[in-house]
Structures are given as C-alpha cells and as structure tokens.
Amino acid sequence: MFAKFILVTALVQLACAQQQFDVLVEFGTNFSTLALETQNEIAELYHFNGEMIREFNRELLLELGRMVPAMREADTSFQAQIESADGVDDDCREYVRDLRELFLLFQNWDIQDCAYYAHVELQFDSLNRFLPYAITFLSENTRSISQVVQSFGRNNGVAGFDALVQELDGEWEYYQTLAVSFGDFLFDEILLHADVADRVYLALYECRETALDLQQSDHEYILEYLDVNCA
Numbered sequence: 229m230f231a232k233f234i235l236v237t238a239l240v241q242l243a244c245a246q247q248q249f250d251v252l253v254e255f256g257t258n259f260s261t262l263a264l265e266t267q268n269e270i271a272e273l274y275h276f277n278g279e280m281i282r283e284f285n286r287e288l289l290l291e292l293g294r295m296v297p298a299m300r301e302a303d304t305s306f307q308a309q310i311e312s313a314d315g316v317d318d319d320c321r322e323y324v325r326d327l328r329e330l331f332l333l334f335q336n337w338d339i340q341d342c343a344y345y346a347h348v349e350l351q352f353d354s355l356n357r358f359l360p361y362a363i364t365f366l367s368e369n370t371r372s373i374s375q376v377v378q379s380f381g382r383n384n385g386v387a388g389f390d391a392l393v394q395e396l397d398g399e400w401e402y403y404q405t406l407a408v409s410f411g412d413f414l415f416d417e418i419l420l421h422a423d424v425a426d427r428v429y430l431a432l433y434e435c436r437e438t439a440l441d442l443q444q445s446d447h448e449y450i451l452e453y454l455d456v457n458c459a
C-alpha cells in the first residue's frame with residue numbers, strides 16, 4: 229500500500245516535471261521564433277535603409293553634375309567674349325586671361341564647398357540615423373534566444389517554477405512589445421533620412437545659385453578691365 233502510494237506520487241511528480249519541462253520548451257520555441265522573425269525584419273529594414281542612402285547619394289551626385297556644366301558653359305562664353313573684345317591691346321588681353329584663370333580657381337572652390345557640405349551632412353545622417361539603433365536592437369533581440377536558459381539559471385526551477393514561468397511571461401511580453409515598437413522606431417528613422425536629404429538638396433540648390441551668381445559677378449568685374457583697355 230505504502231509502496232503503491234510512493235509509486236503514484238513519483239509518477240505524478242514525473243508527469244508534472246514533464247509538463248513543466250514542456251512549458252519551458254514551448255517558451256524556448258516561442259522566444260527563438262520571435263527572435264528569428266525580428267531578425268529578418270531588422271535585415272529587411274537594414275536593406276531598405278541602404279537603398280535609401282544610395283538613392284540620396286545618387287541624386288546628390290546628379291545635382292552636382294548639373295552644377296559643373298552650367299558653370300563651364302558660362303566660362304566658355306566668357307572666354308569667347310575676352311578673345312573677341314574690340315579695342316584691347318595684347319598686354320591687357322593677357323592680363324584679363326590671367327584674371328579669368330585666378331577667378332576660375334575660386335569658382336571651383338565654390339563648387340567644391342557646395343559638394344563638401346552636402347556630403348558631410350548626408351554622411352553624418354547616414355551613419356548616425358538608424359544604424360546605431362539597429363545594432364542595439366539586434367543585440368537585445370539576440371539575447372532573447374537564450375532567455376529561457378538565462379531565467380532558468382536565475383530562478384530555482386524546482387521550488388520556484390511558478391516564479392520562473394511568471395518571469396518568462398514578463399520577458400515574452402517585453403520582447404513582443406520591443407519587436408513591434410522598435411520595428412516602428414527603425415522604420416521612422418529611415419523615413420527621417422528624407423528630411424535631411426530635402427534640407428541638403430535645398431542647401432545645395434542655394435549654394436549652386438550663389439556660385440553661379442558669384443561667377444556672373446566675377447565676369448562683370450573682369451569685363452570692366454576690358455572695357456577700358458586695362459587703363
């Protein structure tokens with residue numbers, strides 16, 4: 229009778245332990261499934277982020293590409309104007325050619341400045357938006373894979389099984405919320421690239437207009453020498 233009682237108790241405990249173990253395995257499966265899904269989502273966002281940055285840089289390059297021919301064209305017709313000016317002796321024409329070359333140097337610097345500031349701002353945004361957060365998120369997400377083992381190590385699995393399940397429930401809640409809110413956060417980070425890109429293009433456009441205006445006034449200044457034969 230007594231032996232039977234022990235046997236039944238042992239069986240019940242065994243069944244109970246098996247059930248408890250099943251719960252832990254289920255938690256483990258759930259955590260790693262979520263971690264994998266989240267990791268895939270981060271990977272997709274990472275690609276999207278890269279595409280976005282490449283696209284903005286391509287547009288930036290196009291914008292700069294438009295700037296150079298415009299200034300070169302203005303310079304070409306300016307040179308023709310120097311060569312065809314009437315009533316100018318050789319010394320004066322030579323002097324004016326030198327002036328043009330000197331000012332051309334400044335004009336090139338203007339273009340370079342425009343490109344430099346645009347590049348710096350885009351570059352800063354490329355590196356400081358999205359990426360640091362994605363890395364943090366990724367490592368936090370990876371931690372969730374070993375959450376069950378970690379919690380098991382922290383809790384007394386035999387006596388405090390309920391506390392262990394409670395902790396895992398809490399962590400499960402946390403990772404699910406994290407996956408959703410951080411996914412949204414990262415997506416917004418990517419969209420914010422557009423604001424910076426808009427600002428950079430606008431600044432670049434203004435920079436280009438200013439550079440063209442400056443070139444125009446350089447030419448007018450130099451032409452004044454031609455008008456009076458460098459007198």
Ligand SMILES: *[C@@H]1O[C@H](CO)[C@@H](O)[C@H](O)[C@H]1NC(C)=O
Pocket residue numbers: 251254255258400
């Ligand atoms: C595991 O995920 C399934 C499906 O989402 C859910 O029904 C179940 O309650 C989860 N198990 C645990 C232990 O959280």
